Amino acid sequence: MRAAVVRSFDQPPRYEHFATPVPSGGQVLVDVLAAGLHPRVRSGANGTHYTSDGRLPLVPGIDGVGRLPDGRRVYFVADDDVPGTMAEQALLDPRRSVPLPEDADPIVVAAAMNPAMSSWVALRKRISFRPGQSVLVLGATGNAGRMAVQIARRLGAAHVVAAGRDPGRLDLLTGLGATDVVSLAGDPQEAADRLGEAAADVDVVIDYTWGAPTELAIPALLTRRTERSAALDWIQIGSMAGPDITLPSFVLRAANLRIMGSGQGSLTAAGMIAELPALIEELSSGTLTAAALPLPLADVERAWTTPTEPGGRVVLTTSA
Template identity: 45%
Template sequence: MKAAIVQQTGQPPVYGDFADPIAAHGEHLITVTAAAISQITKGRASGTHYSSSGAFPFVPGVDGVGRCENGSRVYFVLPRAPHGGMAEQTVVPRERCLALPDGLDDVTAAAIANPGLSSWAALRERAKLQAGETVLINGATGTAGRLAIQIAKYLGAAKVIATGRNAETLQSLTALGADVIIPLAGDGDALEERFKPQFAEGVDIVLDYLWGDSAERLLIAAAKAGAEARPIRFVQVGSVSGGDITLPSAVLRASAIELIGSGIGSIPLERLIAVTGELLQATIPAGLKIAVDPVPLQDIEQAWRRDDSSKRIVVTMGI
């Protein structure tokens, strides 16, 4: 069968022939129609993601959309290695397949599942968002962050504060539901001064896609708000700005901040699959919007190299 194939660490996948998958007991043989390029997919291919196996060659793609043997249309996640989503066929344990709602097209479903899950799971499973709370999204200008704004509002947030570096994109976030926007410009002290008024008014949840200096300054600003601010659940989702921060111990002693992680490992796999189903069922009723760039499987190498956060690149097979 035709597939995208990762031959070695640090190289983009190439289009070629890969062994046909054979479904074992308890698995579905899926004819794939769409699979998105995601950060976790690229991280596994480069060997930098903590879930990387280090075994080559393999087909990339941690999730996708396709048809089961009986023709039913499903979203699937975590195919059995070395098979992935970016191939004409793959094999997936049956419990990792979810029926798709009518009206949700294959490309949109493949595009929205992974970035949408990052905020849906963080807000529902980890932060336990309650209606009427205030959510600050650190790093809201990327695909996942833009969805996070929409999802937070849909799940009941009364106020959403969005931060980001891209000034033009940041201004556009009000149309998606952001009530306050904060540019991540200037030095750390300037950032801290911008954050302080929001924490003084009250922030319940911080959803952090960046880590790095902005997360450090957010935590310090929250602590300096002191007793005037309510307790904060700080949920760490991504590390676009770096994997480490330097955090004074007094920040945690002087505040009611709860540090929480959200991702594979912090939420049981069966719950991640279940909340993905919730997200997919809500995509149309919530009117969730995502920019998509569909590309044919044979163009995988070029698409892989130009992938960025402005649009979700979805590899398509036969549609």
């Protein structure tokens, strides 16, 4: 079969022949229709993701839309120990797949499921989120952050603060459900102070930045909270600004801060998959919006560096 193949962590994948994977243990070989080029895919392809084992060559791609041998279309998440989904064919574990509605656009599903899943699962499975609560999305101008703003509102958030650096993308978020926007551009401490004033009393933080913005934001919020004993669930999902923070010990004693992660390992695969049908229904109905840029799998090298519009995602497609 043909696939996107990574032979060096320093180079983009190339469109090459690759051995067709052989099903075993209940797996099914499916024709891949579409696979999203997510940040998680990029980090896996350059060897920097925390799950990377350094082995090459590899086929990138963590999820996709495929056609089963009987013609049905499904969204599926690939197992960790099989070739990825950026190929003409891929292995599917039926337990990690969900059927698509007839009217579902496979390109939109491939583009949106991964970024949407991060906040959807975080709010539905990692905490007991209740309608009427308020949410801060830290890193809201990325694709996942943009989806998180929509999802928080869809799940009943009364107040959503969207924070990010890109002013053009920030301006778009009020139309997607943000009730307040905060710029993280400029002096970092001044940005943290703005964030503290706008979001001190939120109930949940969905954090895609980590690093310096989070390091400054945590004390900025906690020292301004009206009621410090009110629980603040800080859900760490991404680390766009850096992998580490220094956290002063006093913030853990002086407020009811609960820091947790949401991602591979913090939830069971079965628990995540159980949430996918409801999310697919939201995407199929148009409740959540996502922009996709479809490109042929054969153009994977060009796709790797192709810019997209705000909220957009490259999706590699096949002729299957």
